[in-house]
Amino acid sequence: MNGLQDFFSAFAREFIDKIKIGGRDISANIExxxxxxxxxxxxxxxxxxxxxKAMLNLFLTVLIIPFFCCFLSRRREVKAGKFQSVIETLLGLLNKLCENSGLDEEQTRKFAPFAGAVFMYILVSNLLSVFSLEAAAVNPAFPIALALFDIICVIVWGIYLSGFTGFLRSLIAPKAFMLPFNLLDYVIKPISLAFRLFGNIFGASILIAFLRAVIPLFLPQVLGLWFEVGDGIIQALVFTYLTINYVGEIVERGRKKSPAEKGKEAAEAAA
Amino acid sequence: MDKGMIALGAGLAIAVAAGLAALAIGTASGKAFESMAKQPEVSGKIQGLLLVAIVFIEACAIYALVVSLLLLFVF
Structure with a gap:
């Protein structure tokens, strides 16, 4: 009888210890x-x-995306089934996002795949943290490199879609004295993109790691659903949305003005 | 440097930024819902703009978060 009591008290002590600090130092998780x-x-x-660790995550992401895409596009039919219509709706949403930002239909057909690729890359890398693989954006090197690559791609796509003169015209829009501010924009944009992605994902990971140490039983899983899955999707969406908008801005500003608009502007200047 | 003062500074930074960002998001979404109720036919457009505005407001709070994390872990 005495032995059983000892066993239970030892078990309870162990259990309380586990609940309290997860059997380890709190700082060890964050470290x-x-x-x-x-x-x-x-x-x-x-x-x-x-x-x-971030590179391992990204290698896995690059391996997963082709399989995922093959899985999504299998058994395509003219008359869409349930699964296919969901995918088609999502693609339609992407196209509509591009068209709303100022691209025309032909340019959307060219640009939308790039935006989709950026979205998938960030999304899959963020969602891998569900399998306790730690999102790549926790390492600040990944968001900074991604944002730099992204802004270079935005400039290249802007030149490709609206021509070099169109790109130069977008730099002096709406008026010529805005040129230094427009140039400064290309420095601020990648910084803001990188910090947004890094701050969100890193903050969420710190919170989850802290909770895992303090209350490992129920809370980290429930909160992780929001902070890791929900926030991962939202941040991927925001990154894609801003990329599309930057390109749309260049194309919109670089478009040649029609003679009617030019005449109107001249009349305004005269008046 | 004193570890306690650093922790205090980090906490103060994120507290001020989070409070003000919450205030700004509240104002923005309140105005947006108001105009949506007045003009339901443009609510889709307002929703998109609201999302962008909230993302930019949230970015400011995130900068403060990054700064306070740097304070905590780098110094």
Whole structure:
């Protein structure tokens, strides 16, 4: 009888310990999250690449996306089934987003796949954190690199869609004295894109890691549903939305003015 | 440097930023709902604009979050 009592009291003590601090130091969880050092080094002979956790996540993302896309586009039919119509609605939403930002139909057909690719890349990398793989955006190197790549792509797409003269015209819109501010925009945009993605995902991860240490039983899973899944989707959406808008802005401003608008402007200047 | 003062500064930074951002989001969405009720036919357009505005307001709070995290973990 005495032994059973001892066992139960020991069990309860252990259990309370687990609930209280998860059996480990609180800072250990966060420390593990902040560990950006290389997991292993990939030796290519002439160059050694240090592979971090974020890079592993991104390798997996790049592997998952083609399979996912093949799965989504299997058994395509002219008369859409239930599953296919959901996918088609989402693609229609993407096209509509492009057209609302100022691209015409032909330009949307060219540009929408790029926007979709950016969306899928961030979305899958964020959602991998559900499998406790830690989203790549936790490492600040990923959002900064992605935002720099994104702004270069925006400029290249702007030149491709509206021509080089159109791009130059967008720099001096609406008036010529706005040129330094428009140039400054291309420095501020990537910074804001990178910080938004990094801050949101990193903040959520810190919160979840903290909760996992303090109350590991029920709360982290429920809150993780919002902070990791919901926030991951929203941030991917916002990043894509802003990319589309930046390109749409260049195209809209770089469009040649029709003679009627020009005449109207001249009349306004004269008056 | 004193660890306590750093923690205090980080907490103060995010508290002020989060409070003001919440105020701004409240004002923006309140006005948006008001105009949606007045003109239901343009509510779709207002919704899109509201989303963008909220994202930009939220970005300010996120900058404060990044700063306070830097304060906590870098210093």
């Amino acid at each position: 593990e999250l902040l560990d950006f050092s290389a997991v292993f080094t990939w030796d290519l002979g002439f160059v050694q690449i240090p592979v971090t």
